[in-house]
Amino acid sequence: MRLSPDEMVFWQYGFLKLNATVVFTWGLMLVLAVGSKLVTRHLSVDLQRSRWQNFLEIVVTGIVKQIEEVGLSQPQKYLGFLGTLFLFVATASLCTIIPGYEPPTGSLSTTTALALCVFVAVPLFGIEEQGIGGYLKTYVKPTFIMLPFNIISELSRTLALAIRLFGNMMSGAMIIGILLSITPFVFPVVMTLLGLLTGMVQAYIFSILATVYIAAAIRVRKPNPEPAANS
Numbered sequence: 001m002r003l004s005p006d007e008m009v010f011w012q013y014g015f016l017k018l019n020a021t022v023v024f025t026w027g028l029m030l031v032l033a034v035g036s037k038l039v040t041r042h043l044s045v046d047l048q049r050s051r052w053q054n055f056l057e058i059v060v061t062g063i064v065k066q067i068e069e070v071g072l073s074q075p076q077k078y079l080g081f082l083g084t085l086f087l088f089v090a091t092a093s094l095c096t097i098i099p100g101y102e103p104p105t106g107s108l109s110t111t112t113a114l115a116l117c118v119f120v121a122v123p124l125f126g127i128e129e130q131g132i133g134g135y136l137k138t139y140v141k142p143t144f145i146m147l148p149f150n151i152i153s154e155l156s157r158t159l160a161l162a163i164r165l166f167g168n169m170m171s172g173a174m175i176i177g178i179l180l181s182i183t184p185f186v187f188p189v190v191m192t193l194l195g196l197l198t199g200m201v202q203a204y205i206f207s208i209l210a211t212v213y214i215a216a217a218i219r220v221r222k223p224n225p226e227p228a229a230n231s
Helices: 020-039 051-070 075-097 108-140 144-182 186-218
Strands: 009-013 016-019
Touching (some): 016 020, 020 075, 075 144, 075 186
C-alpha cells in the first residue's frame, strides 16, 4: 500500500522523476481549465437563460456570499483565487472514484504548494489594499516587540495549512486501503463515499482559512473618532 502518490513513478531518468503527484496535478489543472471554458462558453446576459447557467450563477453567488461573510467587502476581487483553491481540492477528492487515481493532495509536496500560494497571496492582497508601508506596519502592531512573533505566525500558519490538508487527505486514503485488504468490498465503498464528503469539507475549510488570512491582511485599522468638544 502506497502512503503517497509520490511513490507511484511513471518515468525516471537519473534524478528526474515523473510520479503520480505531478501527473494527476497537471491532469486536474487541465480538467479545471477545459471545464471552465466549456461551462462558460454559452453564457447569456439576457433575461432568458438556460437552467445550467442559472445553476452556475447560484453556485458562484453562494461562494461570493460566503467570502463576503468572512470579512472581505469586495468578494469578486478574490473569487478567482479562492474559488480556484476550493475547486482544485474538491475536484482532487471527487476524482477518487476513478480506478487507479490517487489524489495529489495526498502528497505533502502538493499541500505545501497550495499553502505557499496562500502565503504569497496574503501579503500581495494586503499591499494592494493598504500599500506596502501600511501593510508592513501591521507587523509591529501594537508594539515593535511583536515583529518576530508576527513573522513566526505567518510561517507557522502556512506550515499548519499544508500539514492539516495533507494529514486529513492521506489518512482517508490509508483507511480505505486497509479496509480493502481486510474486509469485503461493500464496506470500503461506503467509506469511499464518506471520504468524498470529507474531501469536500477539507476543501471548504482550506478555502475559508485562506479567506480569513486575506481578510486579516487587508483590514485597515480606523482611528477612533475624537470626542466632540463641549460647547
